[in-house]
Amino acid sequence: MAKKLIRNASILTMNDRYDVVEGDVLIDGNRIAAIGPDLPAGGVDRVIDAGGKVLLPGFVQTHIHLCQTLFRGRADDLALIDWLRKRIWPLEAAHSEDSVYYSALLGIGELIRSGTTTILDMETVHHTESAFQAIASSGLRAISGKVMMDHGTEVPPPLQENTQKSLQESVDLLEKWNGAANGRIQYAFCPRFVVSCTEELLVGVRDLSAQYGVRVHTHASENRDEIALVEAERGMRNVVYLDHIGLAKPNLILAHSIWLDDDEKRIIKERGVKVTHCPGSNLKLASGIAEVPDLLDRGIPVGIGADGAPCNNNLDMYQEMRLTAFIQKVQHGPTVMDARTVLRMATMGGAEVLGLEREIGSVEVGKLADLQLLDLEDFHVYPSYDADLFSRVVYAATRGDVDTVLIDGEVVMSGKRVLTIDRTHVLKEADRSLKKLLARIG
Template sequence: MKKKLIKNGTIVTMNEKREIVKGDILVNKDKIEKISPHLNIEDAEIIDAEGKVVIPGLIQTHIHLTQALYRGQADDLELLDWLKERVWPLEGSHTAESNYVSAKLGIAELIKGGTTSIIDMGTVNHTDSIFEAIEEGGLRAHAGKCMMDYGAGVPATLMEDTEESIKESVRLLKKWHGKSNNRINYAFAPRFVVSCTEELLVKVRDLSKEHGVMIHTHASENRGEIELVQKDRGMRNVIYLHKLGLTGEKLILAHCIWLDEAEMKILAETGTRISHCPNSNLKLASGIAKIPELLDMGAVVSIAADGAPCNNNLDVFQEMRSAALIQKARLLSPTVMPAHQVFELATIGGAKAMGLSDKIGSLEEGKKADIVIMNLDKLHSFPSEEVDIVSRLVYAAQSSDVETTIIDGEILMKDRRLLTLNEKEILKDANRLISQQIKLANVKK
């Protein structure tokens, strides 16, 4: 593979010193070989970044690629109704083709918006299709099959036998974990306590330890969910997960809104990873997570868009802006969640959540070449002089400002054109398949 030389960019390194430098980045295969004010390398492919901002590939730690096809199909509903009336029936109607196209739709959007790494939760069936799309598209991902073996309101198309759910998850792990130069890794994905037996959760705990992989689930998103867990398991959500031995560095919990002080302390002390999804939480009126308080306690927090039906886009720039603004309004303090802290959630915070802080999350020699080049010479982000670059990225930048996306040293988008996926074909297939799925799911509009 020919070396790539990114020239004359303003580099937001996110290294330990948080240096912002003007210079060049040399990419050799899948890694950053050199960062310097000026490099001359013969026979390297030159990428001109003059006047551009070069940032680490952005990271989202709670995504549902399987739901990208359902954008706009479940608007203005409370979480449990949103699941039971719309999303679960639609997910249950997925075919291998529709799940594949849904994943490609989401991956294309993520790459065009500067997201290079995700933690993804699929649906119950046809998970190979999601992995195939990830492999083809070039995204970096921890991903897994959704596991559901319990609960009222779960459609027959999603309800699993416990042993079969475990068996299929292990099959997928053995097939996909470590694929594509370790760009693709497996994560067990029990949906949430409400739809999982204790037997399933305990087995997932043991398998995670045996194989050294992550567990990705939802927790404490909604007050109705909390009430169901309390009634069914006799204790609050995080307390229950901790009792089962699930908490710790291998567990990523999406949302974590309705926590009491004891639960917040458990998450911080155990190093359990928290994925903050501000716009999803706002749209579903689930609440606002106490992110500043969790960060002050030393919790590991990252950021994500969640799924298209509960957000309507997968834009990490919107998530960063919202993450800052909602806390300022909640605490009536403009000083909480400053831009630099929020940008950390989408870079080094995400890398730590994925267990990859030695490989991604910052632009440093020896790390993976996950790099995004942005053009901030736009009306919505000017003036450019005498303005903090990170402030511009968090408060003013838009996903459409991303010009080039590089993952594992491969250019996946250049000058806004996708190179690994056919955008027009994806759009055409998405429209064809959503009509088919609505009929199969028999959901009411």
């Protein structure tokens, strides 16, 4: 297996001690074999000069919709339920294999360019295999699954599923793709949210996820109108209902979780449920501001995700980190959500949400080599003298500073150029496939 040596980096390890190390990282195959100064280069196939650069773990984004990247700029200035019913669901209903594939590649290119190496992704009802094919070819690490919808009003017919067919299609995808691409791809059951799912479907997801040992990813308590719909139909709030039917378990990952009461927070903590915070999306849709400091104080794992391109409109973790910090400071004072806390959420915190903390999220010997190199030699991140690296990365750096990205030990971006995706081709095909999609809507 090929060996690579990254030389002379300033390494933000993101280990338990937040160690900053000046030196080298040896990669043997897809794992980190050694960290330290002046590591020997014998037997190394490639040396990457990182002089003057900062090495840190690749970002772990815990809520993404690759299938929606094609809809960037087509669902602006709406609240959640209208956003879904008037714009997103009709667009998703018109997807083809081709449009899902290029939507995914478009999103993946943006993610890699901005230092993200792992995502938790939720696709649409159909053509999920096209997204898996894009993930596999691009080199990205992803947990993903088809969205599940067998209930609700104002849902376009192509998105209205038969319950048993939805469950069976999910199992079929799981059995084909879970563990594919050298383990980079894992499957998750993705019921959209309670509003879109019958209890029969959710109970089926509960049982199948336990049978196969995979995660469940759903939206919950993102919007007060959504909560009112759930209470009217199920007689209880989102998290209480999910607990009532036995879905609130350590394999459950909830997107957003803005409007939680104390009882729901208690359930999340006691059941080991994980949460993903999406500040850009939550602000743009005017959904609210999640009580992240309180969740962290309670010991609840919280990651960060950009959500989808039509509700953000970027998939940029550097932007999301700044928002994660700043919106809480306004409410709770300047000392909350410091740079180390936020960078941990974007790396090790995200890995913990996904149950991958032993494999990714920090630069440590034995872990998978999912890494990013930042070039901070520029006006907006200087001065560097006696500067705090955590502050420079979280508060000053941008996605344009990402120079090199490795995933699973492979260089997928070098010199700010993504190597696994043909940018010109994807941009052209994204426009072509969107034109065809819009024509299908009429």
